[in-house]
Amino acid sequence: YQRPPRPHRHRESSNKEPNITLPPFHGKDNVENYLDWEMKVEQLFSCHGVSEDRKVSLATLSFQGHAMYWWTSLEKERRINHEPPIQYWNELRSALRRRHIPPYYDRELMDKLQRLKQGSSSVEEYRQSMELLMMRAGIREEERTTISRFQSGLHLEIRDKFELLPYKYLNELVQLCSRVEHQPKRKSFRKDSSPSYPKSFKKEDHSSQPSPKEEKEKEKEKYLLKHLPKSLSQVKSSALSVLKEDILLLNVLQRKLWF
Known part of the structure; x- marks a missing residue:
């Protein structure tokens, strides 16, 4: 007994390329946008194993706006000039680069x-x-x-x-x-982690308030400064008067002792 061969449905389905959707391309004059789109498209082609004969059709289906108008005009121009249509991704990529990337x-x-x-x-x-x-x-x-x-x-x-x-x-x-x-x-975070106070807030400085003893000393200094002689001659005259009074007092004491 020989088993009949299995149907090749699985093999055929495995060889069939999956349907993928490429990101849309609007064809605006922005070099970075085009290069990003080109990179993404090539990644999808490589990831899904897209064959070369499908790349151009998939890429052009993603064209919208100005990109779609440009592609339609390019196809007509090539037909008028009896040029072969673009069939490979490298050709389409070169045409897109000439369109969107300046020479400088x-x-x-x-x-x-x-x-x-x-x-x-x-x-x-x-x-x-x-x-x-x-x-x-x-x-x-x-x-x-x-x-x-x-x-x-x-x-x-x-x-x-x-x-x-x-x-x-x-x-x-x-x-x-x-x-x-x-x-x-x-490091700056550690410094800033210390508590800070607003500028309007000021701690009370009790040391700035004078004590009663200090107030008495200050009043005494003020009194002395007020009653001190204002010139050197006044100082000399006051000192001489004190000496004279002391001499007279000594003479009186000596006389009392003798008698």
Whole structure:
């Protein structure tokens, strides 16, 4: 007895490509929007294993607004000029790049990458900006070159602190810099954690109020200053008068003792 062969329904269904929906593209004059759309489309093509003969039809179905008008005009123009229709994704991508990416875009990317600094961004935000510009410009370089590029744009206070720390890869350097970046914030938090009082609030300073004893001393000083002689001649005359009185008193005492 020989079992009949199984139907090939499962094999046929496995070979059938799934239906996917691409993100819409409106064809506006924004280089970053187009490049983001192109990257997402290529990711979906790769993830779902879309064959080459379906890529153009799927991509053009996502066109809306100005992009749809441009594609319709391009097809008519190629037919009028007896040119073959666009059948492959590479051809469509090249036509889209000529439409939406200006010829000076690569030069601008390189200038931005050379002038890129951390500025007010965090370490992680600065790293993401650098990697995005490198990806847009299609730069592929050794990791040590990327590390040197990353270091040159960091804040000086961060750069000085990690120079003696061990690191080999860019991820390690970014982690070290992020740790250094957050250290001052923790210190300032400790300082700010101490209780603070509003400026209008003033603690009572009891030491500023004079005691009764101090008040008596001050009154005594005022009295002495008021009754002291105002000039040096007055001081001399008052001293002489005191001496004369003392001499007269001594003479009287001596006379009484003799008699």
